[in-house]
Amino acid sequence: MAPVTQPPGRPNRGRSGLKAAPPPAELPAGLACRLAAAAALSDVVMNGRGLDEALASAAAHPRFTQGLDERDRALARSIVVVSLRRLGTLRRFLGRLLDKGLPKKSGQLEWILIVTAAQILFLDVPDHAAVNACVQAVRLDPASQGFASLANAVARNVARQRDEHESDDPYVDTPTWLAARWRKTYGDEAAAAIAAANRAEVPLDLTVKSDAAGWAERLDGDVLDTGSVRLRGSVPVPEMPGYADGAWWVQDAAAALPARLLRAEPGERVADLCAAPGGKTAQLCLTGANVTAVDRSAERLKRFAANLERLALTAETEVADATSYSAQPFDAILLDAPCTATGTMRRHPDVGWTKRASDIVTLSALQSRMLDRAASLLRPGGRLVYCTCSIEPEEGEAQIAALLRRNPDMARSPIAPEEIGGLVDSVNAQGELRTLPSHPARLDPPLTGLDGFFAARLVRKA
Numbered sequence: 001m002a003p004v005t006q007p008p009g010r011p012n013r014g015r016s017g018l019k020a021a022p023p024p025a026e027l028p029a030g031l032a033c034r035l036a037a038a039a040a041l042s043d044v045v046m047n048g049r050g051l052d053e054a055l056a057s058a059a060a061h062p063r064f065t066q067g068l069d070e071r072d073r074a075l076a077r078s079i080v081v082v083s084l085r086r087l088g089t090l091r092r093f094l095g096r097l098l099d100k101g102l103p104k105k106s107g108q109l110e111w112i113l114i115v116t117a118a119q120i121l122f123l124d125v126p127d128h129a130a131v132n133a134c135v136q137a138v139r140l141d142p143a144s145q146g147f148a149s150l151a152n153a154v155a156r157n158v159a160r161q162r163d164e165h166e167s168d169d170p171y172v173d174t175p176t177w178l179a180a181r182w183r184k185t186y187g188d189e190a191a192a193a194i195a196a197a198n199r200a201e202v203p204l205d206l207t208v209k210s211d212a213a214g215w216a217e218r219l220d221g222d223v224l225d226t227g228s229v230r231l232r233g234s235v236p237v238p239e240m241p242g243y244a245d246g247a248w249w250v251q252d253a254a255a256a257l258p259a260r261l262l263r264a265e266p267g268e269r270v271a272d273l274c275a276a277p278g279g280k281t282a283q284l285c286l287t288g289a290n291v292t293a294v295d296r297s298a299e300r301l302k303r304f305a306a307n308l309e310r311l312a313l314t315a316e317t318e319v320a321d322a323t324s325y326s327a328q329p330f331d332a333i334l335l336d337a338p339c340t341a342t343g344t345m346r347r348h349p350d351v352g353w354t355k356r357a358s359d360i361v362t363l364s365a366l367q368s369r370m371l372d373r374a375a376s377l378l379r380p381g382g383r384l385v386y387c388t389c390s391i392e393p394e395e396g397e398a399q400i401a402a403l404l405r406r407n408p409d410m411a412r413s414p415i416a417p418e419e420i421g422g423l424v425d426s427v428n429a430q431g432e433l434r435t436l437p438s439h440p441a442r443l444d445p446p447l448t449g450l451d452g453f454f455a456a457r458l459v460r461k462a
Contacts, residue, residue: 033072034119034133035140036061037079038111044084044350051080051350074236083118084349085199088172090117093165097157103150107143113151117158117165127159171195175352178342185393186436193438194391197449198346204231205441207256207279208248209286209311215248224442225421227260228253246311251279252347254435254450257420258387259283259334261433261457264291268331272315273322273374276300278307280334285313289332292316294325323369329379337367339388339395343452346437364394371403375410378460383413387455391436396454400432403458413457432456 027035036058043054055077059068068076083090094113095101102110116134119125131152138144138151158165170192171179182191206229208215216223218241221231230253242248259280264270266288272281275293277300284291285308293315295301301317308315318325322335340355340363341348367388374384386403388395404410414431417424421442426435433455441450 033076109144131155197437207251252451254453258455264289278304339390391452
């Protein structure tokens with residue numbers, strides 16, 4: 001079980017789910033969610049399927065005749081998230097414990113061992129519970145049941161040797177293709193810092209309608225210099241005070257910056273292109289602007305509308321493709337373009353295993369078309385904020401440079417550090433926003449961690 005050193009490339013399109021014959025009607029307590037976690041992990045890594053889709057598919061498998069309840073789904077998700085976040089570490093550690101390597105034709109054995117090690121090393125699951133579930137899961141898979149004794153021995157050794165799991169390689173948990181890109185773009189030191197940040201547990205950030213300090217105190221959080229509230233603990237979101245009342249919504253502190261940079265004012269005509277799931281639209285609505293939310297997916301806009309309803313905010317919605325959308329000129333436009341999302345890997349660790357380098361080329365071409373359309377929809381003197389949650393320069397800095405070459409009527413409107421909580425390191429020489437996962441979210445005291453984001457503010461010359 002050598003560590004993963006190649007881009008996933010979606011090498012195997014075969015089924016990776018559970019293959020056992022129908023088990024007894026009732027599985028032992030806690031086993032179903034671990035089986036689902038192993039199947040979902042395999043699906044993400046081997047088939048390039050997104051985490052949410054893989055988990056939904058695994059949780060709905062016929063062997064779980066009643067499906068997984070909310071608690072088991074949450075545990076399964078936690079197991080898969082940490083398994084993906086620390087996949088290189090887990091594979092390398094397990095490889096040291098398997099003297100003869102992973103047996104061939106061993107079914108789900110690898111994935112069961114990985115989720116078992118993840119529970120023991122990173123989730124504080126009692127050793128005996130994780131080991132017992134591991135052996136039971138192996139015995140339920142016809143292709144791996146002959147290795148139950150091996151699984152038992154390896155799982156017990158994971159617990160015994162837990163202090164020896166870390167590696168000196170800063171990129172052990174980063175797909176090689178991304179590590180190489182980040183070293184080239186940001187240099188060795190910054191790239192290693194990004195990789196380290198992506199391995200850390202992620203706090204929950206909120207955007208509040210008003211009284212950030214009051215909500216921070218009530219929810220046991222801190223107000224970041226950027227204005228977001230960062231929570232110290234973890235509680236199911238729907239159970240938190242203020243959720244049902246629409247007092248706040250979940251939004252990473254970096255993701256909350258672009259809408260603020262647009263400087264929308266009451267009465268202005270403002271468009272949010274690619275609007276779903278709606279966090280940035282909600283911010284724009286709070287300014288008193290007349291907001292039109294555009295998204296190509298009617299289904300996403302339905303969920304978007306439900307979010308706005310909870311928040312007691314209103315916006316006009318239109319189902320349309322941002323590359324061909326037509327309307328009367330707007331005073332301001334926010335374009336949060338589709339991207340590879342490599343800046344969000346600390347929250348969505350499946351990104352590194354579901355994206356490929358070729359996706360950057362495809363998405364960059366789409367972003368260019370969207371930018372051209374957005375620029376054409378601005379009135380003279382109108383403002384455009386373009387943003388992506390990617391840390392790849394082709395999807396950020398290079399896009400703006402190319403737009404300005406194509407369109408002499410557009411110019412940068414530089415961003416000042418004071419607009420983003422004084423985060424000097426997050427503004428580049430061109431006055432564009434560039435946050436990295438390793439950047440601090442607050443200057444004093446330091447509360448590190450932001451999603452990687454790019455944003456540029458532009459103006460159409462009068």
